[in-house]
Amino acid sequence: MTNSLLEVRDLRTDFLLKSGRLRVVDGVSLTVEPGQALAIVGESGSGKSITMRSVMRVLPKTARIAGGSVRLDGRELTELPERQMRQVRGRQIGMVFQNAMEALNPTLTLERQLTEHLSWHGICGKAEARRRAIETLGDVGIPEPEKRIRTYPFQLSGGMRQRAMIAMAMVARPSLLIADEPTTAVDVTVQRQILDLLAEFKARGTGIVMITHDLGVARYFCDDAVVMYAGRIVERAPVRELLARPSHPYSTGLFRSTIEVGGRDRALAPIPGAPPDLAQRPPGCAFHPRCERAESVCRENEQMLLPLTVNGVSRGTSGRPGAVREAACWKVAAHG
Ligand SMILES: Nc1ncnc2c1ncn2[C@@H]1O[C@H](COP(=O)(O)OP(=O)(O)OP(=O)(O)O)[C@@H](O)[C@H]1O
Numbered sequence: 001m002t003n004s005l006l007e008v009r010d011l012r013t014d015f016l017l018k019s020g021r022l023r024v025v026d027g028v029s030l031t032v033e034p035g036q037a038l039a040i041v042g043e044s045g046s047g048k049s050i051t052m053r054s055v056m057r058v059l060p061k062t063a064r065i066a067g068g069s070v071r072l073d074g075r076e077l078t079e080l081p082e083r084q085m086r087q088v089r090g091r092q093i094g095m096v097f098q099n100a101m102e103a104l105n106p107t108l109t110l111e112r113q114l115t116e117h118l119s120w121h122g123i124c125g126k127a128e129a130r131r132r133a134i135e136t137l138g139d140v141g142i143p144e145p146e147k148r149i150r151t152y153p154f155q156l157s158g159g160m161r162q163r164a165m166i167a168m169a170m171v172a173r174p175s176l177l178i179a180d181e182p183t184t185a186v187d188v189t190v191q192r193q194i195l196d197l198l199a200e201f202k203a204r205g206t207g208i209v210m211i212t213h214d215l216g217v218a219r220y221f222c223d224d225a226v227v228m229y230a231g232r233i234v235e236r237a238p239v240r241e242l243l244a245r246p247s248h249p250y251s252t253g254l255f256r257s258t259i260e261v262g263g264r265d266r267a268l269a270p271i272p273g274a275p276p277d278l279a280q281r282p283p284g285c286a287f288h289p290r291c292e293r294a295e296s297v298c299r300e301n302e303q304m305l306l307p308l309t310v311n312g313v314s315r316g317t318s319g320r321p322g323a324v325r326e327a328a329c330w331k332v333a334a335h336g
């Protein structure tokens, strides 16, 4: 059997706080194949960014990977020495961060940043690096790239800065791109252009993980989706199946307004109540204090992701090979 491009198994990440260890990623498993896009959705604080930062191993100083496995093309990343991990970052995995300025150095021109990135990775010499940097700026839709390459990030508009960040992530042609809310800070026209650009990378075989609050973006761009709640995946499905027929009560609540208005380009709607304080994770199913369908058994039993089946036949995957439909709720796993 061939390896997946990205295979994350039972990943756990903790923050080491004065008050003790706080688990914010709790047993996350996911896979991404070349040329496929996976959406990660969930309310603010559910652990989307920390999950993918754990994959990249770009975590705040107080965070530690506590267990699990991250394989890129079959190679384990969690145990790689930091020196080798630096080679993986940028070269094999590109990341578009939630905050554009985190990826761009405000004191260096785009030329310095892009060319140093390529030469640091030993990908090519100076002249070739300059040529590739200009080409990539052109690819991401920055006009007059030969001229713009001499500008500093602060001289660019929000949309152009976002493109420059995508250029940084893609200049080394990584096989996996992690995009954390890549279109949140830009207007609708630029959003469409950025998605078209990412779609081109995808068509060329780049695997993409897209963290987004925007269900329209997920539907337009992604193949599969996972829904996160309190550091865990509570539902996994092909994205269209998930948005048309969410199963887990959390997903149903999250997507309700989308379904009621016909499902076009709506952001996530708030669910009554608030996500739990992770230091005081509710016992059993962590969603039970907010769940309309909760029963006493939900407070007592942890919920595992289970395949959704009807009479033993896998449900709601449109028959796509490799597609999986799972939910972490005994009610829907048992009865649909
Ligand atoms: N530096 C930190 N120290 C302590 N806890 C943190 C830190 N950064 C994040 N957290 C906690 O980790 C959890 C997951 O955060 P994360 O940033 O992954 O959420 P998210 O799903 O990406 O949210 P958003 O949609 O707002 O970006 C949250 O509960 C958050 O409070």
Ligand code: SF4
Binding pocket: 248, 249, 250, 285, 286, 287, 288, 289, 291, 292, 293, 294, 295, 298, 303, 328, 329, 330, 331, 332
């Ligand atoms: S396990 Fe119970 S509380 Fe959790 S989502 Fe299902 S019905 Fe709701």
Ligand SMILES: [Mg+2]
Binding pocket: 048, 049, 050, 098, 180
């Ligand atoms: Mg985030």
